[in-house]
Amino acid sequence: MFHFTATVTCLAILFYFFTTIRVGKARSTFGIKAPTISGNPDFERVFRVQMNTLEWMPIFLPSLWLFAIYISDPIAAVLGLVWIAGRILYMTGYSQAANKRGLGFGIQALAAFALLLGALGAIVWRLIHA
Amino acid sequence: MFHFTATVTCLAILFYFFTTIRVGKARSTFGIKAPTISGNPDFERVFRVQMNTLEWMPIFLPSLWLFAIYISDPIAAVLGLVWIAGRILYMTGYSQAANKRGLGFGIQALAAFALLLGALGAIVWRLIHA
Amino acid sequence: MFHFTATVTCLAILFYFFTTIRVGKARSTFGIKAPTISGNPDFERVFRVQMNTLEWMPIFLPSLWLFAIYISDPIAAVLGLVWIAGRILYMTGYSQAANKRGLGFGIQALAAFALLLGALGAIVWRLIHA
Numbered sequence: 001m002f003h004f005t006a007t008v009t010c011l012a013i014l015f016y017f018f019t020t021i022r023v024g025k026a027r028s029t030f031g032i033k034a035p036t037i038s039g040n041p042d043f044e045r046v047f048r049v050q051m052n053t054l055e056w057m058p059i060f061l062p063s064l065w066l067f068a069i070y071i072s073d074p075i076a077a078v079l080g081l082v083w084i085a086g087r088i089l090y091m092t093g094y095s096q097a098a099n100k101r102g103l104g105f106g107i108q109a110l111a112a113f114a115l116l117l118g119a120l121g122a123i124v125w126r127l128i129h130a
Numbered sequence: 131m132f133h134f135t136a137t138v139t140c141l142a143i144l145f146y147f148f149t150t151i152r153v154g155k156a157r158s159t160f161g162i163k164a165p166t167i168s169g170n171p172d173f174e175r176v177f178r179v180q181m182n183t184l185e186w187m188p189i190f191l192p193s194l195w196l197f198a199i200y201i202s203d204p205i206a207a208v209l210g211l212v213w214i215a216g217r218i219l220y221m222t223g224y225s226q227a228a229n230k231r232g233l234g235f236g237i238q239a240l241a242a243f244a245l246l247l248g249a250l251g252a253i254v255w256r257l258i259h260a
Numbered sequence: 261m262f263h264f265t266a267t268v269t270c271l272a273i274l275f276y277f278f279t280t281i282r283v284g285k286a287r288s289t290f291g292i293k294a295p296t297i298s299g300n301p302d303f304e305r306v307f308r309v310q311m312n313t314l315e316w317m318p319i320f321l322p323s324l325w326l327f328a329i330y331i332s333d334p335i336a337a338v339l340g341l342v343w344i345a346g347r348i349l350y351m352t353g354y355s356q357a358a359n360k361r362g363l364g365f366g367i368q369a370l371a372a373f374a375l376l377l378g379a380l381g382a383i384v385w386r387l388i389h390a
Contacts, residue, residue, distance in 0.1 A: 003257045006196055010250040013189050020185060034228045035174035044295040050185075055280060055310075057188040058317040059273050066266055098294045120270040127263045133387045136326055140380040143319050150315060164358045165304035180315075187318040 004077035005068040008084070009061065015084055016057060019050040019091060045098060049091045052105075056087075060112050066119035070126065076115065083111035134207035135198040138214070139191065145214055146187060149180040149221060175228060179221045186217075190242050196249035200256065206245065213241035264337035265328040268344070269321065275344055276317060279310040279351060305358060309351045316347075320372050326379035330386065336375065343371035 026046040027034065037047055060083055068076035089104025156176040157164065167177055190213055198206035219234025286306040287294065297307055320343055328336035349364025 001256075001260075003253055003260065006200070006253045007250070007257065009192055009196065010246060010253065013192060013246060017189055034231075035171065035178040036168075037178075038168060038296075038298060041295065048295040048297075054185055054188065055314055058314065058321065059277055061188065061192060062269055062273060062321060066269065070266070101294075116270060116273060120267070123263055123266045123270065126261075127267065130261075130263065131386075131390075133383055133390065136330070136383045137380070137387065139322055139326065140376060140383065143322060143376060147319055164361075165301065165308040166298075167308075168298060184315055184318065191318065191322060 002065075002068050002073045002076075004073050005064060005080065008077045008080035009064065012057075012060065012064075012080065012084055015087060016050075016053050019053045022046050022091075023050050045094050049094050052090070053087060056108065056112065059116065060108075063112060063115035063119055066123065067115045070119050070122035079111050079115050083108050083115075086111060132195075132198050132203045132206075134203050135194060135210065138207045138210035139194065142187075142190065142194075142210065142214055145217060146180075146183050149183045152221075153177050153180050175224050179224050182220070182224075183217060186238065186242065189246065190238075193242060193245035193249055196253065197245045200249050200252035209241050209245050213238045213245075216241060262325075262328050262333045262336075264333050265324060265340065268337045268340035269324065272317075272320065272324075272340065272344055275347060276310075276313050279313045282351075283307050283310050305354050309354050312350070313347060316368065316372065319376065320368075323372060323375035323379055326383065327375045330379050330382035339371050339375050343368050343375075346371060 023046055026032070026043050030040050030043040032040055032043045038044060060080075064076055064080050064083075067079070086104050086106070086108030090101050090108060091104070093100035093102070093104050153176055156162070156173050160170050160173040162170055162173045168174060190210075194206055194210050194213075197209070216234050216236070216238030220231050220238060221234070223230035223232070223234050283306055286292070286303050290300050290303040292300055292303045298304060320340075324336055324340050324343075327339070346364050346366070346368030350361050350368060351364070353360035353362070353364050
């Protein structure tokens with residue numbers, strides 16, 4: 001069973017949902033009416049945090065589960081928590097200034113690639129030894 | 131087996147695909163050439179329906195499946211149908227005016243959170259009782 | 261087991277990640293600073309390749325896996341490779357001009373719909389015969 005990975009999946013979705021709520025709040029704070037998404041840099045940075053998190057979901061979630069299935073449920077979950085921590089850093093940094101988004105971005109990218117390349121390695125190993 | 135949830139997954143994807151087709155049609159109706167995505171509010175509302183549906187797919191699909199696996203295939207499928215119904219209301223409302231998107235949005239958000247929080251509760255319960 | 265489909269999933273994610281890297285490169289090439297995403301058509305086409313690939317991920321990945329589970333792992337993997345090939349054509353075409361994106365788009369759409377409708381057919385067949 002994959003209880004740890006399932007838990008981290010729910011936490012990642014809750015974090016992602018939180019980034020979408022911030023966009024709604026930023027709309028009212030900066031007076032940006034839907035459907036407008038550009039024009040105000042302060043709003044755009046909050047919007048880009050959500051978008052970038054969305055952009056990484058199809059990298060993160062399938063990699064997380066393939067890693068869990070092919071390697072280990074608890075290790076996948078730990079790497080998933082690192083990914084969420086990197087995402088939180090990215091969000092708090094980018095909200096202040098565009099050039100403060102690097103550290104969090106790097107951490108979440110490393111965690112996601114550890115999951116993806118670990119899973120790919122394990123899958124290819126199984127294919128060869130099957 | 132998860133035949134009901136699998137069916138609803140296909141229906142949700144077909145609905146989402148329909149929202150992407152509407153963007154293509156709106157491009158020709160309002161004369162917005164690719165790659166432009168902003169400038170005309172009538173086009174932007176159609177575009178935002180697709181984008182918002184995309185934004186909710188990584189919330190909805192994993193929650194749907196975790197609920198199906200940890201709780202019940204048919205109940206997950208029913209909540210999934212409610213989500214699609216809310217999405218359709220959101221699409222028809224938002225296409226008319228930005229302030230008519232609330233009801234459908236609320237319904238689909240409730241369905242998605244019933245799936246997510248239900249699944250999370252069941253996962254944590256299993257973790258504790260394992 | 262689904263080793264072939266799992267491999268193609270990793271390849272699709274790697275390709276998608278490559279389209280996000282191209283956006284970062286295009287930012288520096290065309291001098292478009294984050295969080296801006298519009299204003300320069302050359303940048304916008306590179307950005308739209310990534311966005312469109314992202315937009316198709318929730319159509320492609322669930323369809324690929326439902327097809328693999330309900331019909332066949334190797335056939336799903338072959339259709340998945342066709343999808344990636346269509347996506348590569350779409351990327352190289354769109355990068356040159358907006359009207360050169362049609363062929364690759366058509367190929368990846370056909371592959372995705374073969375996966376989606378094949379899976380849906382097999383699921384409904386099982387529901388009826390269960």
